[in-house]
Amino acid sequence: MVKIALDPTPFHPDHDLLELPDLVARAGYEYLQLAPHPDVAPFFRHPKADDALVAAFRKRAADAGVGISSLLPVQRISWPEETQRVAAVRNFRRVLQIAVDLEVPVLNTEFSGRPERSEDSEDAFHRSMEEIVPILEREGLTLNFDPHPDDFVEDALEAWRVVRGLNTDRVGVVYVASHTFHYGDRATSFLPQVAGRLGAVYAADTFDHRRSHGLRYISNPPGNAARIHQHLKIGDGDVNWTELFATLRGTGFLDREDAIVVSNVFAEDETAHETSQYQLRTLRDLIAGA
Structure with a gap:
């Protein structure tokens, strides 16, 4: 059965790291x-x-009864x-x-390149992965990529092609629902292609910036490159959401024990605790109804 995890980022400014597992547990989640x-x-x-801090966090999570489903690092790999890329690999x-x-086998991340230099960024990605993939394979880790808005690859299908080209099952993809309309709004056609290489789905909503003739929301100056x-x-x-979760059910994602939402x-x-509880209830309903 798919794991439902909470990203506790809204709690970061007001709570210490070691408080996070208890906050996640109080919101009703089994994973963070x-x-x-x-x-x-x-x-x-x-x-x-x-x-020492890593060990302390692991213990606090265990004491709270909360599993750590995954890590989310963001580095300029x-x-x-080249200077920034080398530093990013060292950090990674x-x-x-x-x-x-x-003892967390899954990491979800972003490509972290530049769209105006997509060819150079993709080359940098492959040079970094030449160093990272052997570690993943040796340690039994899985690394999943989200083509984040303002990255060298933003379209979901093209991102899958980049990942697939690595030719390793230790690397997969993340589907972030709040990036739907930058991905190309292609969940029903994209997710079945990815199938078992979909490692995680992030659940948050967003507006379709393409609606109302591009005026659903406005940024100035007109025509700027902001995502x-x-x-x-x-x-x-x-x-x-109904369509998304029906597609996830159809691909078998919601029945996999290693899958994460x-x-x-x-x-x-300002309402992080109540909102987190609402999200958990809603996700359970979406899963049950799919």
């Missing part, structure tokens, strides 16, 4: 995904956790400038060791 945290693996920087090696020490999207609670945006609402920090 550890996203970039200033005490563990902040965005684009070398991890800050030593072995596809950066077209430490993240992989933290995953091993936490705007939201991480709203389910039902507050335009994602077709992550609630990652970032727009409701």
